[in-house]
Amino acid sequence: MLVVDDEVRLAETVQRGLAAEGFVVDVVHDGEEALWAGTENAYDVIVLDLMLPKLNGYRVVEQLRARGIWTPVLMLTAKDGEYDQADALDLGADDYLTKPFSFVVLVARLRALLRRGAPERPAVLSAGDLTLDPVSHAVARGDVPIVLTPREFGLLEYLLRHKGEVVTKSEILDNVWDSAYDGPANVVEVYIGYLRRKLDTPFDRKSIQTLRGFGYRIEDKG
Amino acid sequence: MLVVDDEVRLAETVQRGLAAEGFVVDVVHDGEEALWAGTENAYDVIVLDLMLPKLNGYRVVEQLRARGIWTPVLMLTAKDGEYDQADALDLGADDYLTKPFSFVVLVARLRALLRRGAPERPAVLSAGDLTLDPVSHAVARGDVPIVLTPREFGLLEYLLRHKGEVVTKSEILDNVWDSAYDGPANVVEVYIGYLRRKLDTPFDRKSIQTLRGFGYRIEDKG
DNA sequence: GGCGATCCTCAGCGCGTTCTCAGGTACGCC
DNA sequence: GGCGTACCTGAGAACGCGCTGAGGATCGCC
Numbered sequence: 001m002l003v004v005d006d007e008v009r010l011a012e013t014v015q016r017g018l019a020a021e022g023f024v025v026d027v028v029h030d031g032e033e034a035l036w037a038g039t040e041n042a043y044d045v046i047v048l049d050l051m052l053p054k055l056n057g058y059r060v061v062e063q064l065r066a067r068g069i070w071t072p073v074l075m076l077t078a079k080d081g082e083y084d085q086a087d088a089l090d091l092g093a094d095d096y097l098t099k100p101f102s103f104v105v106l107v108a109r110l111r112a113l114l115r116r117g118a119p120e121r122p123a124v125l126s127a128g129d130l131t132l133d134p135v136s137h138a139v140a141r142g143d144v145p146i147v148l149t150p151r152e153f154g155l156l157e158y159l160l161r162h163k164g165e166v167v168t169k170s171e172i173l174d175n176v177w178d179s180a181y182d183g184p185a186n187v188v189e190v191y192i193g194y195l196r197r198k199l200d201t202p203f204d205r206k207s208i209q210t211l212r213g214f215g216y217r218i219e220d221k222g
Numbered sequence: 223m224l225v226v227d228d229e230v231r232l233a234e235t236v237q238r239g240l241a242a243e244g245f246v247v248d249v250v251h252d253g254e255e256a257l258w259a260g261t262e263n264a265y266d267v268i269v270l271d272l273m274l275p276k277l278n279g280y281r282v283v284e285q286l287r288a289r290g291i292w293t294p295v296l297m298l299t300a301k302d303g304e305y306d307q308a309d310a311l312d313l314g315a316d317d318y319l320t321k322p323f324s325f326v327v328l329v330a331r332l333r334a335l336l337r338r339g340a341p342e343r344p345a346v347l348s349a350g351d352l353t354l355d356p357v358s359h360a361v362a363r364g365d366v367p368i369v370l371t372p373r374e375f376g377l378l379e380y381l382l383r384h385k386g387e388v389v390t391k392s393e394i395l396d397n398v399w400d401s402a403y404d405g406p407a408n409v410v411e412v413y414i415g416y417l418r419r420k421l422d423t424p425f426d427r428k429s430i431q432t433l434r435g436f437g438y439r440i441e442d443k444g
Numbered sequence: 445g446g447c448g449a450t451c452c453t454c455a456g457c458g459c460g461t462t463c464t465c466a467g468g469t470a471c472g473c474c
Numbered sequence: 475g476g477c478g479t480a481c482c483t484g485a486g487a488a489c490g491c492g493c494t495g496a497g498g499a500t501c502g503c504c
Contacts, residue, residue, distance in 0.1 A: 187453085189494090212460065
C-alpha cells in the first residue's frame with residue numbers, strides 16, 4: 001500500500017495506524033515521487049492526497065491510468081465540492097474521502113477497495129495477440145510494444161472496432177480521415193501498407209487481409 | 223441511454239460525465255418514471271439504481287422483462303452482499319456495479335454492455351451447410367471458408383436471397399451486373415460455373431441447379 | 445535554419461478479376 | 475436415335491485494383 005500526502009505528520013500517523021491494522025505501507029510526499037513509486041511497484045491500493053507539491057493528485061491518477069496502471073486509488077480531498085469529487089472519479093480514482101476523516105472510516109474504505117480488487121480495465125481492443133488500448137494509445141504484439149503515428153493508430157483502431165467485418169476504403173476514408181479530405185483513396189492503401197510493415201514484421205503475421213474489390217478485414221485470430 | 227437514481231446530484235454528475243463520453247443521457251429519479259421511460263423509449267442501455275422510491279430496481283427490471291423489453295440493464299447497488307447481485311442478475315439485469323463506483327469502471331462496463339448488445343448482425347444467408355455473411359463477406363461450407371471474387375460473391379448472394387425460387391439469367395444480369403452491361407448473357411453461365419467449382423469441390427455437392435429454359439435455383443438443403 | 449517525423453501524392457508494376465469466344469456436352473423433343 | 479438448342483467449359487486477352495518506392499509539403503523541435 002502506498003500513502004501519498006505532503007503533510008508529513010499526518011502521513012506518518014496514517015502509516016503507523018495502517019501498519020497496526022496489518023498493512024505494509026510506503027509513504028511519499030509529493031506527486032512526482034508518487035508517480036514514480038506507483039509505476040515501479042505493484043501496490044494493491046494507493047491513498048492519494050489531492051493537494052500535492054509538483055504534481056497534484058488529479059495528474060497523478062491521470063498519468064498512472066495513461067500508463068495502464070489500474071491500481072485502486074482512494075483520493076483524499078480537503079474540499080468537499082461536488083466538482084472535486086466528480087473530477088476525481090472522472091479521472092479514474094475509485095473512491096474519495098473528505099478531510100478531516102476518521103481513521104476507522106479510512107480503514108473501512110480501504111478494505112472495501114481491496115475486496116473489490118482492481119477495477120475492470122476499459123475495453124482494450126484486440127485481435128489475437130495484437131492489442132490496442134484506446135486510453136493509453138498503446139499498441140503491442142504480445143509483450144512487444146509497437147509505435148504508431150496518429151494516422152496509423154486511427155486506422156488500426158477503426159479496423160479493430162470492426163473486427164471480423166469487411167470495411168471498404170470509402171468507409172475508412174469517412175471515419176478515419178477528416179471529412180474535408182477528398183484526395184485519392186490511395187492514401188488508405190498506403191497506410192495499410194505502413195501498418196502491415198509495423199504489425200507483421202518481424203512477427204511473420206498477416207494481420208490485415210485484403211479482400212480485393214471489397215476492402216480490408218482484420219480477424220480475431222490476428 | 224437512461225440513468226435512474228434518486229440521488230439527484232449523483233445522477234447529474236453521471237449524466238454530465240457520460241455526455242462527455244459521447245452518450246445521450248436521460249435521467250429520471252424513481253421507479254415508476256423509469257418503467258414508463260424504459261417502456262416508451264428504445265434505449266440502448268439503462269443504468270438503474272437498486273434503491274428507488276415507489277418501485278425498486280428489482281421490480282423495474284422484472285416489469286420491463288415481463289413486457290418483453292430486453293434493453294441491457296446495469297444495476298447500481300449500495301449493498302455488496304452476494305445475494306443482491308445474484309438477485310439482480312436473476313431478474314434480468316445484465317451487469318451490476320457496487321456503490322461507490324469509479325467513473326472509468328462505469329464507462330467501461332457500459333461500453334461492454336453496448337458491445338454485447340449490439341452484435342445483432344443481419345441474418346447470415348445459408349443453404350444447408352453453406353453460409354454467406356454479408357457483413358464480413360465470408361463464405362463457408364460448414365467450417366471450411368471459401369474465397370470468392372466480388373462478382374462470384376454478388377451472384378451467390380443474389381441466389382441465396384431468392385433461395386428456393388427460380389431466377390432467370392436476365393434477372394441475374396439486371397441485379398448482379400452493372401446496368402450498363404449489355405454483353406452476352408453467357409457471362410452468367412460462366413460465373414455459375416466458377417461458383418459450382420468453388421462450392422461443390424471437393425465437397426461433392428450440387429448447390430446450384432439448372433432448370434433448362436428457365437434459369438437457376440439454389441435449394442435450402444444446399 | 446536544419447532536421448526529423450508525419451502526411452500525402454504520384455506513377456509504375458504485378459497480378460487477380462472479369463469477360464469474350466469457340467468448341468464441346470447434355471438435355472428434350474420428335 | 476437424331477437433331478436442335480440451351481448450357482458448360484477451357485483458354486486467353488483486356489482491364490483495373492491494390493501494392494510499393496520515391497519524393498514533395500508541412501509542422502514542430504533543437
